[in-house]
Amino acid sequence: MEQRQPFPIAAWLIAAIASLGLFLAGADVWLAGAALLVWTGTLWLASSTPPPAPPREDDPPISRYRMSELIENSGSPILLVENGRVTVANRAARKTLGKHIVGQDARVAFRQPAAVKLIERGKSGIATIKGLVQRRDIWRVNLQKLSKGVGVVELVNMTAEADISRAHTDFVANASHELRTPLASIVGYVETLSESEDDLAPETRSKFLATILAEANRLQSLVSDLMSLSRIEAEKHDAPSEVISLREHVEQAARDAAGPDRQHRLLIEGEQDFRVEADARQIEQLVRNLVDNGLKYGAQNESVVVGLDEAKSGDARLTVRDFGEGIPPEHLPHLTRRFYRTDPGRSRASGGTGLGLAIVKHIVERHRGRMDIASEPGEGTLVTIRFPVARDAG
Amino acid sequence: MVEHTVKAFDEDITRLRGLISEMGGLAEVALQEAMDALVKGDNELADKVVKGDKKIDALESEVDKLAVRVIALRAPMADDLREVIAALKIAGVVERIGDYSKNIAKASREIGDRKQFEPLTLLPAMADVAGEMVHDILTAYAARDPALAREVIATDEKVDAFYNSIFRNVVTHMVENPATITAGAQLLFVARNIERIGDHATNVAEMVHFAATGNYPPDDDE
Incomplete structure (x- = not known):
């Protein structure tokens, strides 16, 4: 597009004064006139061609700053490595590897030989390394080369x-x-x-x-x-839609699980009722499994206490407590695994399938609840489950 | 850390830290693989560990050269000087950790029948604790974290306790089965090596603490 600049008045005035000066200094009138003419003409010509516009790029290269903004909120740890140095690390990366890695040598962030080799080679590639954060975890390091000496490193946790x-x-x-x-x-x-x-x-x-x-x-x-x-x-991913009254189902299921023979060992506590979005059949199954476990593995002359009250967070809290020999702490993290048994012989003898707690866990997950098992060897076990209360319950 | 006016100095220090971390990573893997070789009786893996130690040695001399060069050319002061001195010392210690792993790998080739050896189940547990120390101390070095360094120092007691119990265990085993004395003696060496790795991790921890704060950790019993 032609863009004509306004005529440079000031410059022309200087030219006029200079020519006048020339004339007054005794120069020939024609010479002074010619100087003015040439001067003005040059000004005119120069101003009439605007400087060429800088070539516009439709796709400007992304700057480091823009890139760091782009990756900052990504869920997986991403780093930019330039000439063997970490220059950008997004939030997830800083959380995983520590804040100190920015500006450090890449080897400080990944000292595992396989990763060091990958970064040294400077080509796109993938390496699997062990012990990045914890000693036993497994991570996949994915390096994508952008230009010479610059690469993006993405970390994927493969432990799970x-x-x-x-x-x-x-x-x-x-x-x-x-x-x-x-x-x-x-x-x-x-x-x-x-x-x-x-x-x-x-x-x-x-x-x-x-x-x-x-x-x-x-x-x-x-x-x-x-x-x-x-x-x-x-069904795990379809949330239950029915709104039920929790207490009624919990009490019924607890009594069912105890049966006539063990009814005297069952103690139900609390008065409060909660309305929750739940699948009644599954809630009953959950309570049956927990109460049955409590009666089976708790001391035979002690009760099992089923409680339903309000948690600090406002959720409905269901607790099942037994007073037995408890569970050694090393077993606690594995209890909800299928067929996991702390004592295979005893569990099978008492007719357990090894699936009870796995079922409970899945039911809790489907109801967006939280489950916690605490146990003190010699004291007993306390299972706590929290359910969110239905919103429209008022 | 504040950047230096001389950019090359920054680069040297960064490179120094990178080299130390690389050495540490190699030593960590060497210990892990040496123990795997010992437990499974995998002689190929043992050979690999023995060969891999050369790389650690090469890195150590690289660290030495670079550290001396930095001191000579840049005359570092205060925390920079501590950083360089610590790097120099840590490199030596990490190299020793690599050597001990190499010794474990060598010993693993000397042990014949693994089936009848009960102490073999205790050694990996001990090596786990020592390996954890090495891992944590390298993380502490990378993060310049004196608190984690002090934690590592506290863990050394566990390794020592393991050593004592394994020592008694192996000696009893050898008394009862004289045929296993050769293998038993090798296992004692392995336990000794792991114990030394724990001690060396403690040394690194002291240097990390020193580099970060300028003091040695308080409950130093020297």
């Missing part, structure tokens, strides 16, 4: 994934083991019964039959627990 894939393999192995054991004993007893039909004493026969029945029952409860676990897992 390694755990999950291990848990999955464990589950398949465990489930088939758990199913096979009762089946093998059923098959064994039935074979014995059918092969030696005549020469078996009637007491032995009935003993065998009772074992078969017990094993078949165990198989049945195992299958039904597996079914409910997979159903709950499938």
